[in-house]
Amino acid sequence: MARHLIDFEVVKQCASDQKELEAKFNLNSMVESLESVPPADREKMATRLAVLDGNLTEDEISTRWLVALLADLYAKREVVADPLGEVEKIYADFDYPESVESFVRYMPATGGYDPAAHSHEQNVARLVENWKAFLDSAR
Structure with missing residues (x-):
């Protein structure tokens, strides 16, 4: 609220x-x-x-809302015009949690991944894969 x-x-x-x-x-x-x-x-x-x-705690409640919103958006990602753009809005709404950084487009890639060595589609697929991994670990 x-x-x-x-x-x-x-x-x-x-x-x-x-x-x-x-x-x-x-x-x-x-x-x-x-x-x-x-x-x-x-x-x-x-x-x-x-x-x-x-x-x-307030942090636990916030985390539950964060996961719920990201899970709902993930389920609807095929019908949302710019799902990763919506992820960025949620990321900002929740004061930029570090746990979400791996699937925010404008954040630097980690783990030795070089976006320049991959196509746009591969980079998007990696972000979506990271998003799914976040949700799987949150459950």
Whole structure:
């Protein structure tokens, strides 16, 4: 929510959909109270709801969102006009995480790979392969 990827209505909907957690976390009263949350307290409430899953830290929550967005984009890469351009936007939205650098077009290649020795198609294929490897390791 702080990164403007979702709005407060999504938070309310997700909380409502989690009825099975109601008894364990007293979620019912929390969901009921969402309607009256003042705008200034919404981010705090969203964080409170997010950490119900094993007391996740802010970094762990951010990483989960990063992986979720990149996985969703990877699944749709064939229908998105410029999927690697979208990767670059996500990379920026999440404050340039080092874990994503290997499949960002403008970042220098690592591991002795020389992009100049390969075709454009080979370079793109390598980035997509690195993207898939990132997702595989994140799961």
